[in-house]
Amino acid sequence: MTVASSPDRRRFLTGGAAVLGAAASAQLWHPASARAADDPLPDGVFSLGVASGDPLPDGIVLWTRLAPDPLHGGGMPDQDVSVEWEIAEDERFRRVARRGVARARTASGHSVHADVRGLRPGRAYWYRFRTGGQISPVGRTRTAPHREASGGSLRVALASCQNWQHGYFTPYADMLDQDPDVVLFVGDYIYESTPSSAGPRRHEGAGEPVTLEQYRNRYAQYKTDPDLVAMHAAAPWVVTFDDHEVDNDWAGEIPQDPDKQSHDAFVARLTAAFQAYYEHMPVRASAIPDGPHIQMYRRLEFGRLARLNVLDTRQFRTDQATSQAGAQDPAMTMLGARQKQWLLDGLHHSSARWNLIASQIMMAETDLLPGDGKLWFYDAWDGYQAERNALLQEFQEVRNPVVLSGDRHLTMISDLKEDFADPDSDTVGAEFVGTSISSNGDQDQAAFHAEWDPLKADNPHWKVIDAHRGYHLFDIRRDGIDAQVRVVDTVTRPQATPSTLSRLRVENGQPGVREV
Known part of the structure; x- marks a missing residue:
């Protein structure tokens, strides 16, 4: 394209x-x-x-x-x-x-x-x-290519996590110059946090949005950012939500703090949040909410070059685990039975050269404990180990699976392993966790690497980790995917200087990713 x-x-x-x-x-x-x-x-x-x-x-x-x-x-x-x-x-x-x-x-x-x-x-x-x-x-x-088109190329920009209060959306100015065919946004389009004067910009309102009008106002504020407005006008977007479009770390009909939000109150909040989401996103009528439910997982085809499976990792998940044993419970689900079968059917019956999976949250393991033992983020796929591991087993029979994720506010690019407990197990795919547009603001890079570099030995599947703000850019062709990590020097001012932090390559028929 x-x-x-x-x-x-x-x-x-x-x-x-x-x-x-x-x-x-x-x-x-x-x-x-x-x-x-x-x-x-x-x-x-x-x-x-x-x-x-x-x-x-x-x-x-x-x-x-x-x-x-x-x-x-x-x-x-x-x-x-x-x-x-x-x-x-x-x-x-x-x-x-x-x-x-x-x-x-x-x-x-x-x-x-x-x-x-x-x-x-x-x-x-x-x-x-x-x-x-x-x-x-x-x-x-x-428009997408003809369904039978097998050649050409597709340029995709991967974005997520744009917190108004943490900075300006300056990465979109560079994205506009890179001229993507489509923008894939994998969650946290708005943040529901209360107004604060600590950052370069302040949320509207007086508290967290709960009602429909409050969510409408929050979306409207975000859509006044000039770089975001320009990027929306320049290319089609494919969107899905994560947690902050409703409430931090929500799962199904369970809020982050059920002791403070009753079930009925949270269902009403979901209803308002989904209605406002639909009203502000370029999605089809199939996504018109039905009360506290919205149909968001769907599939898009780009000829026979790429199939894009867009997931919903919030509405159907069981509540997050609170222990390692809980994370390994086979009853834990991220996708729910129907969505999981939909995904597997779409992967196994695909005629596309590249099978892309848009997952709001990171699929590869993040072991936070140096040395022996494991410590995981339970809100990510690490908290749903049995389902994640079974899915990775299925990847062995899938042509060129590549996962595109967000949520982490970091660039984390990894090989996907058949068994993360065994670093020598087969590589079955690649994952690109895109950094944030503005969330976390201008991080101290030295402090980040001092904290995270010691974890590399326990996470040998990581290929690139970084904490600059930006997005990922993919040029997808039949022989491979060329990826760039595009970053900006600041989001605390309305203008920024962009650059390419890293270039990577995924080869057709060779699971995994390498830096070039």
Whole structure:
């Protein structure tokens, strides 16, 4: 899907939030499509920008949310509003491919999810929205390759963990320049933490979000970050959530602190959090929440080059273990029976060259105890040892499995072993745990390595560990995956200097990863 960038396209991508002038856009909009909103609307309804997601060979989801006063409930009148959308083969909309009208409903926070079909595979499109005489910024997206396409390349950016209070989202400025075909975001899009003045930015509100309006305000604040807005407008995203979109370390319908949140109160919180998540993400109607439940695990195909299995490691897990014995209990599950079987079926019956698994949390072992014995993070796959180990056994029969994870706020790139208790056991895959966009801020690198380097001997499967902020960039081809760890020098200022910390390679037919 990677294509050469024309000068015109480069100007488009570097134009801040990818905005064409409203006057020029109005001239290009076909008069027959003009349709006023039900009543006059406040100015600035497109303050949260535009986004696209979940690309198919013939389709894409186009997103926006009408919010002239984004940090105070949105600021829209209490009425549903008609919103026109159109998608074109050129950025000046001279070759319109599809157009239509969607309803921005009060009950959905005046969000719009236009699931556009009938597009051509493997090509770029430009899109925009209009309502009440106002025109949105222009977004650029891309469809997936034809289902039978076996060649070409795919550039994927892996991101996670963007804490507003810990820093600016400066890695997205570099990501924009790298021009990925798709952005894979594996969790912690927002943080539910209370406002604090200790960092470079402060959360809105007066406490943790619990109600729907509070979650809407928190998402809206995050979507005012200019680098995030620009990256959403430049490429399609594939998203899933982890814990902070609801509550730290939640599991199923169990909060982190059940002594402080009753079951009924937490179910109500889940309901509000999932509704707000859907309202702010470019996902299909299949993800419309059903109360405290949302369908998030799904599969996307990029020709016969790559199959992407997006997991949900929160809704179906049993509560975290509190001991090593608990972590090894065969009854512990991360995925639940149905999702686990769905994943295995998708892996074993795949015709793709690369089988990618988007897991919110780290799958490889992290042994925190130097020397004899083991000490694990129980919230990660280490806390669900029997299921994780059985899955790794299955990887031996899967073509080129590669796990893409987040959560840890660190870069941790590893071989996946058949048996982590035996360092000499077979390598069955590779895992890239992406660092955070901003969470943990600008860490002291010397202190990090003083703490973590002594653990390398107990974790010989680790290939790269680091604590800079950034993201991972993958160029996927039939013969291999070339990966870059892209980092920035700071997130405490609105601008940063990017660089490549490390380059790695996964070879077709050779499980594991090596630094190059």
